[in-house]
Amino acid sequence: MELYLPIAELPMNVFMLVGMGAAVGFLSGMFGVGGGFLLTPLLIFSGIPPAVAVATVSSQIVASSTSGALSYFRRKAVDVKLGSYLLVSGVFGSYLGVMAFTRLRELGQLDLVIALSYVTLLSTIGALMLTEALRAIAAQRSGKPLPVKRPSTQGWMQRLPLKVRFSRSKLVVSAIPVACLGLIIGFLGALLGIGGGFIMVPALIYLLKVPTAIVIGTTLMQTLGSMAFATIAQASTNQTVDVVLGLCLMIGGVIGAQFGAEVGQKLRGETLRALLGLLVLSVGLRFAVDLVLTPDDLYSLSFPTGEQL
Amino acid sequence: MRCGVAALAGPFALLLLLAAALVSTGPAARAYELVTALSNDRVSITSNFTGANVVVFGTIERDSQSVSRPSGFDVVVTLAGPLTSMVTRRKDRTFGVWINAESQRMRLVPSFMAIRSDHALEEIAQDSLRARLGLGLDMLPINAQTSLSPPARNPFESAFVRLMEESGLYSQIDGSVEFLSAQLFRATIALPANVPVGVYTARVYLFSDGALLHSTEDELVIGKVGFEQYMTTYAHRHGLLYGIGTVLIACLTGWLAGILFRRD
Numbered sequence: 075m076e077l078y079l080p081i082a083e084l085p086m087n088v089f090m091l092v093g094m095g096a097a098v099g100f101l102s103g104m105f106g107v108g109g110g111f112l113l114t115p116l117l118i119f120s121g122i123p124p125a126v127a128v129a130t131v132s133s134q135i136v137a138s139s140t141s142g143a144l145s146y147f148r149r150k151a152v153d154v155k156l157g158s159y160l161l162v163s164g165v166f167g168s169y170l171g172v173m174a175f176t177r178l179r180e181l182g183q184l185d186l187v188i189a190l191s192y193v194t195l196l197s198t199i200g201a202l203m204l205t206e207a208l209r210a211i212a213a214q215r216s217g218k219p220l221p222v223k224r225p226s227t228q229g230w231m232q233r234l235p236l237k238v239r240f241s242r243s244k245l246v247v248s249a250i251p252v253a254c255l256g257l258i259i260g261f262l263g264a265l266l267g268i269g270g271g272f273i274m275v276p277a278l279i280y281l282l283k284v285p286t287a288i289v290i291g292t293t294l295m296q297t298l299g300s301m302a303f304a305t306i307a308q309a310s311t312n313q314t315v316d317v318v319l320g321l322c323l324m325i326g327g328v329i330g331a332q333f334g335a336e337v338g339q340k341l342r343g344e345t346l347r348a349l350l351g352l353l354v355l356s357v358g359l360r361f362a363v364d365l366v367l368t369p370d371d372l373y374s375l376s377f378p379t380g381e382q383l
Numbered sequence: 384m385r386c387g388v389a390a391l392a393g394p395f396a397l398l399l400l401l402a403a404a405l406v407s408t409g410p411a412a413r414a415y416e417l418v419t420a421l422s423n424d425r426v427s428i429t430s431n432f433t434g435a436n437v438v439v440f441g442t443i444e445r446d447s448q449s450v451s452r453p454s455g456f457d458v459v460v461t462l463a464g465p466l467t468s469m470v471t472r473r474k475d476r477t478f479g480v481w482i483n484a485e486s487q488r489m490r491l492v493p494s495f496m497a498i499r500s501d502h503a504l505e506e507i508a509q510d511s512l513r514a515r516l517g518l519g520l521d522m523l524p525i526n527a528q529t530s531l532s533p534p535a536r537n538p539f540e541s542a543f544v545r546l547m548e549e550s551g552l553y554s555q556i557d558g559s560v561e562f563l564s565a566q567l568f569r570a571t572i573a574l575p576a577n578v579p580v581g582v583y584t585a586r587v588y589l590f591s592d593g594a595l596l597h598s599t600e601d602e603l604v605i606g607k608v609g610f611e612q613y614m615t616t617y618a619h620r621h622g623l624l625y626g627i628g629t630v631l632i633a634c635l636t637g638w639l640a641g642i643l644f645r646r647d
Binding site: 076077078080081083084085133134136137138139140141142144145182183185186190302305306307308309310311313315317318320321324325328329331332365366367368369371372373374375376377 | 428429430431432433467468469470471472473474475476479480481482483486538539542543545546547550576577607610611614615618619622623625626627628629630632633634636637638639640641644
């Protein structure tokens with residue numbers, strides 16, 4: 075069933091869109107990540123203009139993080155104060171991200187920046203995840219437990235001013251790294267159409283030493299807020315949010331996530347992390363190949379606003 | 384669905400044409416005159432839009448004094464979309480990575496252009512005449528300048544025309560104007576799903592022995608209707624409210640899913 079998307083201005087098959095949402099939702103439910111980093115490239119590869127893809131995926135991330143955030147709120151596994159700090163700085167970051175997005179689109183370099191960022195971010199994080207998980211698996215096979223790294227007290231971070239107490243996380247830390255983290259992830263989220271959970275979660279655990287039980291709920295709260303802001307900002311400045319496309323993706327996404335979560339609970343933690351690392355790494359490499367290979371056509375057309383033909 | 388409408392409108396348009404042909408006996412009429420009509424003067428983009436057909440009909444009228452010309456007529460039909468600006472970019476390899484480098488702006492170019500003719504355009508009229516009329520993709524004016532000689536295209540302009548052809552927005556098909564009788568002709572133009580919206584102009588040119596005898600213009604409006612129109616207007620006029628609305632829908636979907644699949 076073909077459906078004409080009013081903002082993307084092209085017809086797409088509804089079942090394909092819901093299916094893509096469901097497939098990405100399945101993976102995100104399985105691995106506990108937002109899935110924006112998979113959905114945005116998937117939409118771009120299937121012909122949706124990159125600007126519409128990035129902006130619309132932020133609305134899909136709002137839907138998928140809402141159900142997650144609510145369930146963590148019910149279990150009280152959210153540090154609301156830390157989440158608010160991240161959220162406020164994240165909204166600033168989103169705003170800057172949308173501005174950068176508009177400017178780069180006019181310059182005709184948006185696609186390049188998106189591709190380069192995906193390559194750098196995904197390859198690095200994917201490779202790190204994969205090696206960590208493989209090492210854990212190898213250690214388990216040989217029967218030797220991996221030496222548990224004591225979270226060392228953050229040397230230079232302890233010396234920063236503006237200390238804040240986050241009682242739910244049992245943490246006293248300077249507001250500066252917290253705000254920076256929110257700002258960077260909000261910026262990348264709006265620019266690249268990703269929730270940023272796969273950066274935020276390790277950053278909270280390894281940099282800020284937030285207890286693992288609280289990390290995911292707090293991340294979801296931040297993602298929800300900054301992506302909601304990004305959706306509104308994209309809609310009012312670039313008019314690139316396609317609500318019909320968004321709704322198809324949301325419906326597929328929330329259903330797929332349920333099944334993914336069930337499968338995810340049956341798999342071992344290390345296996346899951348190794349698979350996710352592999353997935354992240356391969357998306358990154360896919361972008362790298364496109365950048366390096368000689369394109370079929372050296373010329374391309376776009377409207378003066380930067381929208382691709 | 385669209386084709387159905389066109390097919391229904393077709394015979395009706397023909398009847399209209401014949402009626403018009405009977406009535407039009409102006410005193411100062413030129414020797415040869417075209418009477419043309421479109422199968423529909425409006426194409427509506429609805430949620431199930433996947434493209435449409437527009438048929439241009441016409442008859443060639445001759446006043447009683449003029450002698451019939453020895454050789455036949457040639458007809459060229461064009462359908463042009465609203466003028467727009469586009470940017471053509473070229474990628475260059477920088478540090479091993481392909482990056483958009485040079486670019487050129489194509490000003491005042493039609494966003495859509497379909498050219499249909501009964502013979503090859505080169506056989507119908509000389510290049511100088513076609514250049515003056517801007518008739519044919521090779522003569523298409525970029526920056527809205529028609530000239531007496533065929534335009535010299537730089538690589539960016541050639542790439543622009545080629546890419547527009549590849550995207551289906553520009554097309555030129557020789558031999559696609561069908562003569563149903565000696566005077567009556569028809570040309571079918573298929574509009575692709577990605578057709579830009581706006582006011583279109585259908586032009587019909589009548590040639591004989593390489594000379595332009597007459598031409599006509601008809602207007603065609605392509606627009607989104609109903610929900611599609613409403614969403615687009617709303618997104619552009621009230622971007623903020625549209626964004627807030629989208630976020631509310633997203634929250635609602637997420638919340639509903641949370642309730643439906645609640646396990647804890």
